[in-house]
Structures are given as C-alpha cells and as structure tokens.
Amino acid sequence: MTSEAQVIAATDAELGLTPSTKPRSMFSRAWEVFAENKLALAGIGFIVFILLFCFVGPHIYVTNQVNTNLIDTLCTPSGSHLLGCDDLGYDELGRLMVGGQTSLEVGLAAAVVSVLFGTVYGAISGFAGGFVDALMMRVVDAGLSLPSLMVIMILSVIFHPTPNVIIFIIAVFYWFGVARLVRGETLSLRNREYVQAVKVIGGRPLRSVLRHIVPNAIGTIIVQGTFAVADAILTLSILGFLTLGVAPPNTDWGSMLSSALNYIQGGNYWWLIYPPGVLIILTCISFNFIGDALRDAFETRLQRR
Amino acid sequence: MIGFLIRRVGQAIIVLFIVTVATLGMVHLFPGGPVRALLGERATPFLINYYNHLYGFNQPFYVQYLKWVDQMLHGNLGFSDKLNLSVSTLIAQDLPKTIVLVLLGTVVSLLFGIPLGVYQAVHRNSFADYVLTGVSFLGYSTPVFFLGIVLVDWFSVDIHLFPPFAPQSSSVLAILGQPRALVLPVVTYAFLLYALWSRYMRSSVLDNLVQDYVRTARAKGASERRVVWGHVFRNSLVSIVTLLGLSIPTMVTGAILIEVVFNYPGMGLAFYQAALNNDFNVLLSFTVLVTTATIVGNLIADFGYGMLDPRVRF
Numbered sequence: 001m002t003s004e005a006q007v008i009a010a011t012d013a014e015l016g017l018t019p020s021t022k023p024r025s026m027f028s029r030a031w032e033v034f035a036e037n038k039l040a041l042a043g044i045g046f047i048v049f050i051l052l053f054c055f056v057g058p059h060i061y062v063t064n065q066v067n068t069n070l071i072d073t074l075c076t077p078s079g080s081h082l083l084g085c086d087d088l089g090y091d092e093l094g095r096l097m098v099g100g101q102t103s104l105e106v107g108l109a110a111a112v113v114s115v116l117f118g119t120v121y122g123a124i125s126g127f128a129g130g131f132v133d134a135l136m137m138r139v140v141d142a143g144l145s146l147p148s149l150m151v152i153m154i155l156s157v158i159f160h161p162t163p164n165v166i167i168f169i170i171a172v173f174y175w176f177g178v179a180r181l182v183r184g185e186t187l188s189l190r191n192r193e194y195v196q197a198v199k200v201i202g203g204r205p206l207r208s209v210l211r212h213i214v215p216n217a218i219g220t221i222i223v224q225g226t227f228a229v230a231d232a233i234l235t236l237s238i239l240g241f242l243t244l245g246v247a248p249p250n251t252d253w254g255s256m257l258s259s260a261l262n263y264i265q266g267g268n269y270w271w272l273i274y275p276p277g278v279l280i281i282l283t284c285i286s287f288n289f290i291g292d293a294l295r296d297a298f299e300t301r302l303q304r305r
Numbered sequence: 306m307i308g309f310l311i312r313r314v315g316q317a318i319i320v321l322f323i324v325t326v327a328t329l330g331m332v333h334l335f336p337g338g339p340v341r342a343l344l345g346e347r348a349t350p351f352l353i354n355y356y357n358h359l360y361g362f363n364q365p366f367y368v369q370y371l372k373w374v375d376q377m378l379h380g381n382l383g384f385s386d387k388l389n390l391s392v393s394t395l396i397a398q399d400l401p402k403t404i405v406l407v408l409l410g411t412v413v414s415l416l417f418g419i420p421l422g423v424y425q426a427v428h429r430n431s432f433a434d435y436v437l438t439g440v441s442f443l444g445y446s447t448p449v450f451f452l453g454i455v456l457v458d459w460f461s462v463d464i465h466l467f468p469p470f471a472p473q474s475s476s477v478l479a480i481l482g483q484p485r486a487l488v489l490p491v492v493t494y495a496f497l498l499y500a501l502w503s504r505y506m507r508s509s510v511l512d513n514l515v516q517d518y519v520r521t522a523r524a525k526g527a528s529e530r531r532v533v534w535g536h537v538f539r540n541s542l543v544s545i546v547t548l549l550g551l552s553i554p555t556m557v558t559g560a561i562l563i564e565v566v567f568n569y570p571g572m573g574l575a576f577y578q579a580a581l582n583n584d585f586n587v588l589l590s591f592t593v594l595v596t597t598a599t600i601v602g603n604l605i606a607d608f609g610y611g612m613l614d615p616r617v618r619f
Contacts, residue, residue, distance in 0.1 A: 138316065145324060145596050145599040146324060146327075146599075147596065150557065150561070150592050151592060153576075241562075241565075242577065254448065257454065260454075264457060277455070281443070281446050284445070288445055
C-alpha cells in the first residue's frame with residue numbers, strides 16, 4: 001500500500017464515506033512501544049521460563065517434597081540430586097520449584113487483590129469529592145505513613161499465616177498507593193465532557209466510575225500492578241527470611257534462604273544460598289523491567305522512582 | 306503559607322489519630338487477646354485476669370485508647386514484660402545505635418547516589434549510564450538480607466577481611482570504635498538506598514536540563530561544568546531533600562533487616578525479637594514512634610520544599 005492510499009482511506013473514514021475501520025486501541029499502540037524495549041521482552045521471557053520451571057518442572061523433575069530424608073541431609077550436587085539437598089534432605093532443585101510456586105502465587109495474587117481494591121477505592125474517593133474524598137484520603141495517608149514491614153511482621157505473628165492469609169496481609173499494605181494514584185487520575189477525568197455527559201443523560205455514578213473512569217486510568221493501574229508483583233514477592237521473601245512466612249512443609253524462596261543462613265560458616269554450601277537468592281532477584285528485576293516499559297508504553301507519569 | 310501550614314498539620318493530626326486507633330486495635334487481634342499471647346499457652350486464668358486488669362484491657366476500647374494516648378503524651382511508652390525494662394529505657398539504649406547505622410548508610414549512599422545520578426543524566430544513554438541503571442535496578446530487586454548474606458560469604462567466610470557480625474556493644478562509642486565490623490552493615494544499607502537516590506537524581510536532572518534557565522545559562526556563555534553543577538544540580542537537589550523526608554519507611558525496613566542479618570543491637574533487632582516474643586508493648590510503641598517520625602518527615606519534606614524553592618507558593 002502506498003502512502004497516498006493511506007491518506008485517502010483515512011480521510012474517507014473521517015468523513016464517514018467508508019465504513020470506518022476499528023481505531024487502533026490503546027493496547028496496540030502501547031504494545032508497539034513496549035516491544036521496542038529489549039529488557040522488558042527479556043523480562044517477559046524470564047517470567048514465562050520461571051512459570052514453566054515452577055509449575056511444569058515438578059512433573060518432569062519429580063522429587064519428594066513432603067517427607068524429610070535425613071540420609072541425604074546437605075548432600076552435594078550429583079546425578080541424583082542436581083542441586084544437592086538442604087538441611088532436611090529435600091532435593092534443592094525440587095524445593096526451588098515448590099518454593100517458587102508459593103512466591104509467585106502470593107506475589108501475583110497480592111498484587112491483583114491490592115490493585116483491584118485500590119482502584120475501586122481511589123475511583124470512588126475521587127469521584128465523590130468533597131468531605132467523603134477528604135476522609136477517604138486521610139485513611140490512605142494513614143496507611144502510607146504506617147511502616148508496612150513492621151505491621152506486616154506483627155500481623156504475621158498474630159495469624160501464623162497460610163499462603164492464602166499472607167496474600168491479604170501483604171495486599172493490605174499495597175492498595176494505599178494504588179488508591180492515591182487512581183484518585184488523582186479520577187480527579188482529572190471526572191470533569192471531562194464524556195463523564196459529564198453520562199451524568200446528564202442520567203447514568204448512575206457507579207456506571208461512570210466502572211465504564212468510563214476506570215478504563216481510562218487502566219494504564220496507570222496496570223503499571224502499578226506490575227511493580228506491586230515485584231514488591232509483593234520481595235515482601236514475602238523478607239517474611240520468609242524472618243521465619244514469619246509460610247509454615248513448613250510449605251516453603252518459599254525467602255524461607256529457603258533463612259535456613260541456608262545457618263550453614264554459611266560451616267563450609268561451602270553454595271547451592272543453599274545462591275539459587276534461591278538469584279531467583280528472587282531475577283524474578284523481581286523482570287517485573288520491574290516490564291513495569292518500566294509499560295510506563296513508557298502507556299505514557300503514565302508516576303512518582304514511584 | 307500560614308494557612309497551608311495549619312491545614313497540613315491538621316491533616317497530620319487526623320492521620321495520627323487513625324493510625325493509633327488502628328495500631329491499638331491490631332493488638333487485640335491476638336488470638337485470646339494480647340495478654341494471653343504474652344503469657345503463653347499455660348497461663349492461668351487468674352494471671353490473665355490480673356494482667357488484663359493491670360493494662361486496663363477489661364475496659365471499653367475508647368477508655369483504653371484515651372489512657373494509652375495520655376500515658377504516651379506523658380512520656381510513658383509502656384513496659385516490656387519479656388525484657389523487664391520500660392520501653393523508654395529500651396529506646397534510650399537502642400535508638401542511638403540505629404541512628405548511627407542509618408546516618409552512616411544514608412551519608413555513604415548519598416555520596417555515591419547523587420554524583421552518579423547527575424553523571425548518568427549528563428551522559429544519558431551512554432554505556433556507563435546503562436551499566437549504572439542496571440545497578441540501580443539490581444538495588445530495587447535485591448532483597449537486602451540476601452545482599453548481606455552474600456557480602457558475609459565473600460568478605461568474611463572466604464577472605465576473612467571483615468567480621469561477619471556487627472559490633473556487639475551497648476554503647477555508641479564502642480560501636481564506632483570497631484569500624485571494621487561496621488563496614489558490611491553500612492555498605493549493605495547504602496546499596497539499598499543508593500538505588501533510590503541515583504534513580505531519582507537522574508530523572509530530576511534530566512527534567513531540569515531542558516528548562517529555559519539552562520538555555521539562558523548556556524547562551525550567556527557559562528561553561529558546561531557551571532551549567533550542570535551551578536544551576537541544574539542545585540535545582541535537582543531540592544527534590545532529593547523532599548525524597549529524604551519521604552523515605553523514612555524504606556530506611557526503617559532496611560534497618561530491621563540489616564540488624565537481623567548482622568545481629569546489630571539496635572531498635573530493628575529489638576523489634577524483631579519483640580515480634581517473636583509477642584511483646585506487644587514494644588511492638589505498639591515502636592510502630593507508633595516510626596509512624597510519627599514518618600508523618601513528621603512528610604511535613605518537613607513539604608515545608609522544606611517551599612523554603613528551598615522560592616517558586617513554590619502555598
């Protein structure tokens with residue numbers, strides 16, 4: 001197709017002479033920018049790899065992750081145990097897969113929960129305005145000034161959490177930031193003509209929020225969600241390291257590092273220390289790369305860094 | 306300015322109220338109540354009653370709250386039954402040590418983060434910029450305790466250069482007297498914060514480089530060095546001051562983890578041990594103290610911004 005033909009087609013569509021083709025969505029434009037970012041593509045590649053590793057891996061590399069095996073305690077990497085064994089005789093490579101399942105599940109779920117709740121809260125607050133907005137935002141201010149790690153530690157001590165409970169304990173502290181950002185977007189969107197029009201033709205406020213404001217803030221929301229995954233995985237690993245995370249026989253990468261710490265002085269047990277730490281770093285850095293590229297793609301200006 | 310100040314302080318007080326109510330309420334989430342958690346599974350009903358009475362937990366929540374706030378305002382932060390110390394004494398012992406760690410770490414990270422951030426912005430998209438960006442992404446994505454473990458493995462276990470634990474002493478002077486033992490904790494801490502400053506400085510300088518005053522400075526013949534360090538740098542520094550005020554939660558998180566990894570006897574380690582021991586008075590007061598510090602830090606950041614940058618009018 002020549003460039004001339006493109007120009008004519010566009011004009012016809014604008015005049016309504018030809019049936020207009022579907023306008024390019026925000027997502028296809030975003031994808032073009034996103035695909036130029038090599039680091040982000042590498043990040044997506046690694047996330048796919050790590051998902052396969054954790055969820056398909058255990059079916060290929062079958063290990064016993066339920067019963068301890070004291071004969072194989074701390075065995076060195078060999079043909080039967082590719083990455084050796086930990087202090088309870090669990091196969092380390094298999095342990096990484098099982099631990100990774102917890103880390104990824106909790107990270108993704110906590111991000112989804114906090115972003116969903118924060119979006120609804122922020123949109124309502126911004127749309128309501130006035131006194132309700134002021135009150136709702138003071139709650140967000142309060143949440144943001146709480147030292148999240150300290151409170152998460154206290155909550156973990158209180159609830160002795162299972163992975164499902166940890167999701168909510170972490171999510172409780174991530175929705176505040178999302179709520180504040182979405183509220184900011186809502187404030188600028190609520191006075192646009194199309195939102196005013198909904199009001200004029202008698203649409204209920206809920207409709208404006210869900211059908212008009214949230215979709216327009218979706219860029220901000222997705223970017224924030226991506227960073228939230230990385231943060232949630234880090235927080236879970238911190239809890240695991242402090243032995244306040246998931247209870248055995250469940251494990252996660254942070255808990256694995258915590259038990260490895262006991263063997264750091266005793267000899268060269270590198271397979272206990274480096275693999276879980278490196279997996280945490282690579283997973284988080286991948287989500288951060290993706291989030292960074294998404295921010296450029298959606299052209300949202302966030303204050304995060 | 307005065308109006309803004311009053312409104313902002315008013316907001317801060319409301320926020321402080323919400324936070325304290327939530328924190329005190331959280332303590333009641335302990336299964337069987339905080340006293341049961343403190344005394345353990347085998348505590349007799351008599352003992353539990355006695356302690357509930359002692360702490361006023363048999364009274365309505367609002368009475369508990371008012372008494373608690375009243376006591377705190379009079380400087381009584383409660384009593385740690387596990388350590389047999391008043392919380393104020395505990396803080397007097399541990400806070401200076403934590404401040405030493407936080408200050409040293411912050412200063413070291415600023416010394417590296419600010420100049421390197423400026424360098425990255427001036428030489429943007431160069432090879433060095435990419436490498437340094439990679440380093441700061443690493444800083445964001447590395448669990449700080451893992452970095453601590455790795456440094457101990459390299460520098461203490463492998464080559465015996467630094468001790469694997471922080472100085473063990475109850476006095477600040479004695480801690481400062483063992484600089485070798487301080488190196489690893491401070492470096493770990495500084496790396497955590499370095500990513501924050503350098504990344505922020507880079508984008509701030511980039512924003513400033515396209516401003517009109519930069520063009521004016523160049524037009525009147527100022528050297529590139531003068532443009533960057535005399536004009537852009539000074540303007541970018543304003544936002545770092547703000548960021549310092551907003552970073553207290555990050556600093557606290559770092560302090561807790563580093564104190565646990567290196568067994569540094571500060572407030573973070575005390576808080577961790579209190580959490581393991583259900584020592585709720587320590588948990589409560591430390592949380593409220595850090596929150597207050599955060600809120601005050603945010604206020605200072607707001608006002609500092611207005612004072613340092615005359616263009617900002619409230």
